[in-house]
Amino acid sequence: xMKLLRDRKSIKAGIVVALLFxxxxxxxxxxGWGNELYNWWQTLLVGLFTGAVFWFFMSSxxxxxxxxVTPR
Numbered sequence: 001x002m003k004l005l006r007d008r009k010s011i012k013a014g015i016v017v018a019l020l021f022x023x024x025x026x027x028x029x030x031x032g033w034g035n036e037l038y039n040w041w042q043t044l045l046v047g048l049f050t051g052a053v054f055w056f057f058m059s060s061x062x063x064x065x066x067x068x069v070t071p072r
Contacts, residue, residue: 010059018051 022043028034038046 014055021047
């Protein structure tokens, strides 16, 4: 887990996703294109959860980016 926390690019990308989800959701609601699926507090929680999951998978896969997995 500490190895995943050292990946600064993944942390920044996870924060961007966590912030963009509620902004896009509320923006769509203001434009009248929202689907009323979540309340405002649920939207913030889902945004945090989505950002955390995105960060975890992105940093986990980034560990193996320099390994050669092609068959010889």
